[in-house]
Amino acid sequence: MTAEPWHTDRWFTSPWNFLDEIRDGLSLPASLEVHDVTLRDGEQQAGVVFTTDDKLRIAEALAEAGVHRIEAGLPAVSPADDEAVRKMVAADLPSTIYAFSRCMVDDVQRAADCGVEGVVMEIPSSHHLIEKAYRWPVERAIDASIEATSLAHELGLKVSFFPIDATRAGLVEYLDLLERVATDGHVDAVGLVDTFGVLSPHGVRLFVRQTRERLGVPLETHFHMDFGLGVANTLIAVAEGVEVIQTTVTGIGERAGNTPMEETVLALLTMYGVDAGIRTERFFELSKLVMELAQVAQPSNRPVVGERLYNVESGIISTWVRNVGDELQESFPYRPELVGQPGPVLVLGKGSGLDSVAAALERVGRTASTEQMQSILDEVKARSLAVKGLVDDDAFVQIVDQVTS
DSSP states (O other): OSSSBBBBSBOOOOOGGGSHHTTTOOOOOOOEEEETTTTGGGGTTTTTTHHHHHHHHHHHHHHHHSSEEEEOOOTOOOOOHHHHHHHHHTTTSSSSEEEEESSSSSHHHHHHHHHSSEEEEEOOSSSSHHHHHHHOOOOHHHHHHHHHHHHHOOOOOOEEEETTTOOOOOSHHHHHHHHHHHHHHHOOOOEEEETTTOOOOOHHHHHHHHHHHHSSSSSEEEBBTSOHHHHHHHHHHHHOOOEOOOOOEEEEEEETTHHHHHHHHHHHHHHOOOOOOOOOGGHHHHHHHHHHHHHHOOTOTTTOTTTTTEEEHHHHHHHHHHHHHTOOGGGGSSSSSGGGGOOOOEEEETTOOOOHHHHHHHHHHHOOHHHHHHHHHHHHHHHHHHHTTTOOOHHHHHHHHHHHH
């Protein structure tokens, strides 16, 4: 860690994050792994379908970005999913390949047959979901978990136990179920699963500590974004020492989606000093690939990967950008190249100022007097209001010609 980890040549965050009063209360892990669930949970977003070739392309891009573990899918879903998992294993990627599995013997055998190294095994942990949604007696879920996790262990698979809807279970029933499965079956790690994104940040510390105290095994996060809290909850869990975070590319996933990898990894790096070893400069292109294959649109100002994230319309901010020169982290919390974004562009619109016009004149190779620049700005604002959007360079040149001729 540098003398000023909050202010480097790549980012500028708050020095408060690194005050002793803050850091002394953290139990950050010595290392952190990212477990990507884009190909399984991400594909559960309504309308998203990845072909086998799509999945291989995404897996290769994830591996190139340094993602440690890739959850390739659920082989039991379809022959296509089975094929995709097998091909990912055969590709010999540097990432560890996991499969997803229900707590069913057949699912476990299929996963093992695909050659994966680990398996994420799901079972509902809230009694109400077991009884109302699955219409099972609770003992059936426990027995199935014991049988399936034991088989997975016998087949040489790493078992990450995934208790669905844990955060809406009673704490005692959740912990008792986990202990039964860990004692009579086999558990290598436990997923802290907030299936419906309903846990507040203040509840995460209890979730982590109680689970660790009862089980004593490594923990992994799996938080959803129904209330937009997945990133914050993941950060708090990591601050409690959790060593694996489950995320998706750009938050794709069921309902409101999963915890987005880009925002989480970047926040951990720049605000906590936790470097997961992910090549953040791949984020923009990786997101574009996944969103194109998923046929999902994202807001243009989405954190980290929004296509207009570094477009500056405001006249005040345009002046900042011009004045700071190459010290872009004075005008942005992190430099565009840190996340693979192109450099900032001073665009033209209703909120632009004279520095916006000056930059545009330089861009198109034109000149104008100070008086003419004010007239150009007035016309730019009027045109932007008329079209309810930005004024592109072709339209700008027309305005310049009109004013200066």
